[in-house]
Amino acid sequence: MNSRDLDPALLRLLGTDEPEIDCDECFAQLDRYVELELSGAPADTHIPGLRAHLVGCPACAEEHESLRALLELDSVS
Numbered sequence: 001m002n003s004r005d006l007d008p009a010l011l012r013l014l015g016t017d018e019p020e021i022d023c024d025e026c027f028a029q030l031d032r033y034v035e036l037e038l039s040g041a042p043a044d045t046h047i048p049g050l051r052a053h054l055v056g057c058p059a060c061a062e063e064h065e066s067l068r069a070l071l072e073l074d075s076v077s
Protein backbone atom coordinates (compact mmCIF):
# COMPACT_ATOMS: atom_id res chain seq x y z
CA MET A 1 0.00 0.00 0.00
CA ASN A 2 1.23 3.49 -0.82
CA SER A 3 0.77 5.50 2.36
CA ARG A 4 1.12 8.84 0.56
CA ASP A 5 -2.27 8.27 -1.09
CA LEU A 6 -4.05 7.97 2.24
CA ASP A 7 -6.06 10.67 3.93
CA PRO A 8 -4.00 12.35 6.71
CA ALA A 9 -6.73 11.66 9.27
CA LEU A 10 -6.66 7.99 8.36
CA LEU A 11 -2.89 8.00 8.50
CA ARG A 12 -3.04 9.28 12.05
CA LEU A 13 -5.35 6.41 12.89
CA LEU A 14 -3.18 3.79 11.26
CA GLY A 15 -0.06 5.70 12.22
CA THR A 16 3.38 4.33 12.68
CA ASP A 17 3.18 5.18 16.35
CA GLU A 18 0.08 3.12 16.94
CA PRO A 19 -2.13 4.52 19.69
CA GLU A 20 -2.31 2.15 22.62
CA ILE A 21 -5.38 2.35 24.78
CA ASP A 22 -5.41 1.85 28.55
CA CYS A 23 -7.17 -0.83 30.63
CA ASP A 24 -10.37 1.17 31.17
CA GLU A 25 -10.74 1.84 27.47
CA CYS A 26 -9.86 -1.76 26.74
CA PHE A 27 -12.60 -3.10 29.02
CA ALA A 28 -15.07 -0.62 27.56
CA GLN A 29 -14.38 -1.77 24.01
CA LEU A 30 -13.69 -5.45 24.56
CA ASP A 31 -17.25 -6.70 23.98
CA ARG A 32 -17.45 -4.91 20.69
CA TYR A 33 -13.96 -5.98 19.71
CA VAL A 34 -14.71 -9.66 20.27
CA GLU A 35 -18.02 -9.38 18.42
CA LEU A 36 -16.21 -7.84 15.47
CA GLU A 37 -13.57 -10.56 15.59
CA LEU A 38 -16.15 -13.33 15.64
CA SER A 39 -18.13 -11.77 12.81
CA GLY A 40 -14.98 -11.67 10.69
CA ALA A 41 -14.79 -7.88 10.68
CA PRO A 42 -11.42 -6.09 10.82
CA ALA A 43 -11.61 -5.48 14.56
CA ASP A 44 -8.21 -3.82 14.69
CA THR A 45 -9.32 -1.24 12.14
CA HIS A 46 -12.48 -0.43 14.08
CA ILE A 47 -10.80 -0.29 17.47
CA PRO A 48 -7.17 0.77 16.96
CA GLY A 49 -4.85 0.18 19.86
CA LEU A 50 -6.77 -2.62 21.50
CA ARG A 51 -4.71 -5.39 19.99
CA ALA A 52 -1.53 -3.59 21.02
CA HIS A 53 -2.87 -3.32 24.53
CA LEU A 54 -3.71 -7.02 24.72
CA VAL A 55 -0.18 -7.89 23.67
CA GLY A 56 1.25 -5.81 26.50
CA CYS A 57 -1.36 -6.48 29.20
CA PRO A 58 -1.81 -10.08 30.44
CA ALA A 59 -4.88 -9.18 32.52
CA CYS A 60 -6.78 -7.82 29.54
CA ALA A 61 -5.50 -10.60 27.28
CA GLU A 62 -6.99 -13.10 29.70
CA GLU A 63 -10.28 -11.17 29.80
CA HIS A 64 -10.28 -11.16 26.01
CA GLU A 65 -9.75 -14.92 25.87
CA SER A 66 -12.57 -15.72 28.28
CA LEU A 67 -14.97 -13.26 26.68
CA ARG A 68 -14.20 -14.72 23.30
CA ALA A 69 -14.73 -18.28 24.53
CA LEU A 70 -18.04 -17.18 26.07
CA LEU A 71 -19.30 -15.53 22.89
CA GLU A 72 -18.18 -18.49 20.79
CA LEU A 73 -20.25 -20.76 23.01
CA ASP A 74 -23.17 -18.34 22.67
CA SER A 75 -23.02 -18.37 18.89
CA VAL A 76 -23.27 -22.17 18.62
CA SER A 77 -26.10 -22.65 21.10
Ligand SMILES: [Zn+2]
Pocket residue numbers: 022023026053057059060
Ligand atom coordinates in the same frame (compact mmCIF):
# COMPACT_ATOMS: atom_id res chain seq x y z
ZN1 LIG B 1 -5.12 -3.84 30.32
